Amino acid sequence: MSNYIFSNHDTVALAKKYDTPLYVISEDIIEKNATSIQRAFARSGVDYEINYAGKAFLNTAMCKIIHRLGLSLDVVSGGELYTAMQAGFPREKICFHGSNKSIEEIRMAFETKVGKIVADSEYELHLLNDLAGEYEHKPEILVRVSPGIEAHTHEYVQTGRIDSKFGIPLRNMESVMGEAGKYDKLSIVGLHCHIGSQIFDDRPFLIASETMLKLLKQLEEKGYYLEQLNLGGGFGIPYLKDDAVFDIDAYIDDLVTFIRTKSEELSLKFPKLLVEPGRYIIGPAGITLYEIGTVKEVPHTRKYVSVDGGMTDNPRPALYNALYHAVIANKTSFEEEEEELVTISGRCCETDTLISDVVLPRCEAGDILAVLNTGAYNYSMASNYNRIPRPAVVLLKGDQDQLIVERETYDDLLLKDRLPDWYAS
Ligand SMILES: Cc1ncc(COP(=O)(O)O)c(C=O)c1O
Known part of the structure; x- marks a missing residue:
């Protein structure tokens, strides 16, 4: 089964190399x-x-x-x-x-x-x-x-x-x-x-x-x-x-x-x-790669597919009801009977739906989801809500790929924290 190719690059290989969530810019x-x-x-x-x-x-x-x-x-x-x-x-x-x-x-x-x-x-x-x-x-x-x-x-x-x-x-x-x-x-x-x-x-x-x-x-x-x-x-x-x-x-x-x-x-x-x-x-020069985790079926209602990012790396759906399309990067060819209607959720403590009602091949934990056209107002609007480190950004040019923003670490989250004297001992 072939993987989703973006700007001549295998997105599953990029996810493996740089980890997820990952902004990819061409x-x-x-x-x-x-x-x-x-x-x-x-x-x-x-x-x-x-x-x-x-x-x-x-x-x-x-x-x-x-x-x-x-x-x-x-x-x-x-x-x-x-x-x-x-x-x-x-x-x-x-x-x-x-x-x-x-x-x-x-x-x-x-x-x-x-x-x-x-x-x-x-x-x-x-x-x-x-x-x-x-x-x-x-x-x-x-x-x-x-x-x-x-x-x-x-x-x-x-x-x-x-x-x-x-x-x-x-x-x-x-x-x-x-x-x-x-x-x-x-x-x-x-x-x-x-x-x-x-x-x-x-x-x-x-x-x-x-x-x-x-x-x-x-x-x-x-x-x-x-x-x-x-x-x-x-x-x-x-x-x-x-x-x-x-x-x-x-x-x-x-x-x-x-x-x-x-x-x-x-x-x-x-x-x-x-x-x-x-x-x-x-906008069209960027995609975001996520790994799918929990898949939850609410009987007769909907199937939630949760990813390892969310409104922290893409606040636009929550802010503007912005709509996006996505593909499962490791499942590009599939039979119609394998398709299902799902809702893509983020991992934040909000109902941070990234995409409601998208048809995808059957989603399983470990699959790589590529949300398309995320180049604009995603990285630039990202936050650390829930103390979630911001993703890395990788740049593609021809057959080259290189980090242009490193993934934030937990230590980065503490960089500007200061303890008042009465707790600093
Ligand atoms: C003054 C001004 N110029 C340019 C832009 C860029 O708009 P867009 O990204 O939709 O082209 C904006 C977006 O808010 C803006 O406020």
């Missing part, structure tokens, strides 16, 4: 996904920049990959910025984001001389303006707008609505921005919006870009000549076998044609276009 798939966006933009002939959204998956090896592929990097915290700097990522290609940056983080961004900062609120614009005077380096500033577009996706990840903590509401933009020169220490070069995640339809992006172009025009009348438009990330990926596929070529073609037409109508210079995909690049 550099070849990252490259394929990133270059598909680059090619689509290059064909369109416009000025563009692709910022990989580090929040989806980031560590020093990922920074190296992103740099090798010629992408820029979007970071949202001092920790992500520190990771990028430690990896030697070019500072001028870093864009510093975040909805409530601390003063220390803003100072860190100025001191590390990042290329861009996205101001998320009026408060941040003032803060940036006050602090900018202390630094010679002038990062390009983009202003994040909440354009009030509803993208068809899960409610918790709709970030472009007016009722959103992110960005400056569209209707407040004119008064917040005032006349050009109001933020006299800042080099404000563009606008930003992000309308949500896991979007398959390009219409919401087009509507958002029209809104943003009109805003660029309004601001031009106030003396702002803003030449960059960042439309965020959010390109969807198929998690399940029958899910749609986001057509990146059609999206970029439609977007560029649409923006060209609208810019002409508004007598606006075609702006430099920026996008910030995370999931599209890294």
Whole structure:
């Protein structure tokens, strides 16, 4: 019986070599996904920049990959910025984001001389303006707008609505921005919006870009000549076998044609276009391998198949009801009569269902389960709930496999524990 192959690697052999649970990331798939966006933009002939959204998956090896592929990097915290700097990522290609940056983080961004900062609120614009005077380096500033577009996706990840903590509401933009020169220490070069995640339809992006172009025009009348438009990330990926596929070529073609037409109508210079995909690049490039333990049949109800990980390494099903597909890596060919409908459970002290109702070949203790498309927002959202050490991450490239994050140990869990004097004897 042949094993499940991911990116030309035998996943059962990987599970044996590195133990489970294990995140497996394919550099070849990252490259394929990133270059598909680059090619689509290059064909369109416009000025563009692709910022990989580090929040989806980031560590020093990922920074190296992103740099090798010629992408820029979007970071949202001092920790992500520190990771990028430690990896030697070019500072001028870093864009510093975040909805409530601390003063220390803003100072860190100025001191590390990042290329861009996205101001998320009026408060941040003032803060940036006050602090900018202390630094010679002038990062390009983009202003994040909440354009009030509803993208068809899960409610918790709709970030472009007016009722959103992110960005400056569209209707407040004119008064917040005032006349050009109001933020006299800042080099404000563009606008930003992000309308949500896991979007398959390009219409919401087009509507958002029209809104943003009109805003660029309004601001031009106030003396702002803003030449960059960042439309965020959010390109969807198929998690399940029958899910749609986001057509990146059609999206970029439609977007560029649409923006060209609208810019002409508004007598606006075609702006430099920026996008910030995370999931599209890294999501399909990752799988998680688990070992199956307890298999429990609740008569006339369901069969629970428990694995040695759970919401600690993948909190998305619990957070967003996110859906995943899985295969039994050591049972890829089987007869129909061997199939069963099961629910995959984690090992945490919650009902941490990873996948409800998936058809798999008969599951037994010791089988290796591969959950697919776990590259985005799994490792980066993992926790130590129940004092469970986080899994290792192994990177595949061609026929090579190597650890890029070591498995946490029990000692790692104690690393920051301190005993108060009254117990330290
Ligand atoms: C501002 C911003 N940019 C980019 C992204 C990346 O989104 P995705 O991974 O869906 O492409 C996010 C995700 O939350 C975001 O909030």
